[in-house]
Amino acid sequence: xxxxxxxxxxxxxxxxxxxxxxxxxxxxxxxxxxxxxxxxxxxxxxxxxxxxxxxxxxxxxxxxxxxxxxxxxxxxxxxxxxxxxxxxxxx
Amino acid sequence: xxxxxxxxxxxxxxxxxxxxxxxxxxxxxxxxxxxxxxxxxxxxxxxxxxxxxxxxxxxxxxxxxxxxxxxxxxxxxxxxxxxxxxxxxxxxxxxxxxxxxxxxxxxxxxxxxxxxxxxxxxxxxxxxxxxxxxxxxxxxxxxxxxxxxxxxxxxxxxxxxxxxxxxxxxxxxxxxxxxxxxxxxxxxxxxxxxxxxxxxxxxxxxxxxxxxxxxxxxxxxxxxxxxxxxxxxxxxxxxxxxxxxxxxxxxxxxxxxxxxxxxxxxxxxxxxxxxxxxxxxxxxxxxxxxxxxxxxxxxxxxxxxxxxxxxxxxxxxxxxxxxxxxxxxxxxxxxxxxxxxxxxxxxxxxxxxxxxxxx
Numbered sequence: 355x356x357x358x359x360x361x362x363x364x365x366x367x368x369x370x371x372x373x374x375x376x377x378x379x380x381x382x383x384x385x386x387x388x389x390x391x392x393x394x395x396x397x398x399x400x401x402x403x404x405x406x407x408x409x410x411x412x413x414x415x416x417x418x419x420x421x422x423x424x425x426x427x428x429x430x431x432x433x434x435x436x437x438x439x440x441x442x443x444x445x
Numbered sequence: 446x447x448x449x450x451x452x453x454x455x456x457x458x459x460x461x462x463x464x465x466x467x468x469x470x471x472x473x474x475x476x477x478x479x480x481x482x483x484x485x486x487x488x489x490x491x492x493x494x495x496x497x498x499x500x501x502x503x504x505x506x507x508x509x510x511x512x513x514x515x516x517x518x519x520x521x522x523x524x525x526x527x528x529x530x531x532x533x534x535x536x537x538x539x540x541x542x543x544x545x546x547x548x549x550x551x552x553x554x555x556x557x558x559x560x561x562x563x564x565x566x567x568x569x570x571x572x573x574x575x576x577x578x579x580x581x582x583x584x585x586x587x588x589x590x591x592x593x594x595x596x597x598x599x600x601x602x603x604x605x606x607x608x609x610x611x612x613x614x615x616x617x618x619x620x621x622x623x624x625x626x627x628x629x630x631x632x633x634x635x636x637x638x639x640x641x642x643x644x645x646x647x648x649x650x651x652x653x654x655x656x657x658x659x660x661x662x663x664x665x666x667x668x669x670x671x672x673x674x675x676x677x678x679x680x681x682x683x684x685x686x687x688x689x690x691x692x693x694x695x696x697x698x699x700x701x702x703x704x705x706x707x708x709x710x711x712x713x714x715x716x717x718x719x720x721x722x723x724x725x726x727x728x729x730x731x732x733x734x735x736x737x738x739x740x741x742x743x744x745x746x747x748x749x750x751x752x753x754x755x756x757x758x759x760x761x762x763x764x765x766x767x768x769x770x771x772x773x774x775x776x777x778x779x780x781x782x783x784x785x786x787x788x789x790x791x792x793x794x795x796x797x798x799x800x801x802x803x804x
Binding site for chain 1: 502504525533
């Protein structure tokens, strides 16, 4: 299962959320959907409605799959590492 | 003994200042994980603190604490528009609690409510059909600050009646729970061209209703300080005698309808108090004359700004008046503004100061 690494800023919002966990998923979007099922509301903190109401990552949230920048449609393999990053923003 | 609790919303979280005698103060915080807090209130009916927050990373929502800040929970559930992506929640900027509901004002402009104590929210209105509605969510028309629905004032008696401010546009009233909205700007002036519907297009910064007279309201506007004697139906200018027409924060006396406080600011880019002298201005005759109050405030080299939710009065007989600055100081007076003391000096930039008397 893909190995998901989450930003520390999410932990105060969701009881019991670890920084790192394995999630069954074929894409980044699937992984976040599964996390949202286990911690309702989590996906809303990482995604928002984009053009045509399609869900998109929030402006300052970045994802990397095996070190390459990705988006919600990016495929994740069974041994992938998925990093979700709260990007540097503001002061 | 009654405890006074100041809720200080800052760019880096919520702070609580607490006192049993309003002389010695204790500070706790930052709370809300350091998220920028635009407004924080205490709901007496439920004993809950609510803080409107917007994170650059994780979006907007409301933090709540039912144990005076010991523990906090966050929810943004339902704070979303369902109109095919035209409107987006960029910020929640204003809160009000009344009639068992928690109201939330958002940008893009919209009013939400929670009927379960801040766990979930639903949209009440995006003010469709109100004059100006067609243009105010266009990013090109957004005033600096991007507060959207910047104030919500529920009627104390009628749950269907609300007054709100759409930042940079208008006061609006609804008397049918948000189905229809009517502008309430008669008498105000503007310093810029009128929009197609001249009933709107005003820059109302802060409304201060008198707690003792429902007909008496005060207003600090981008251009002018104003009074209404008919519940906001018409406005009369009371700027004369003040050092400028510009300011954000103001407060009505809790027991005397003719006494009102405002903080005039330089209207240019600085938006700080005039001549580097920290000052609050008071009228005791409903705006016919003004007195500068600065005893105990820094008298020179003090370039302080106060934002629209940055000043508040508690409701006690010997009431306290408090304001917080955009450079992180909190000042208080317990003698109607005659003298002031500094409660905090090194907080992050302050957006909001509210007060509760508990116990």
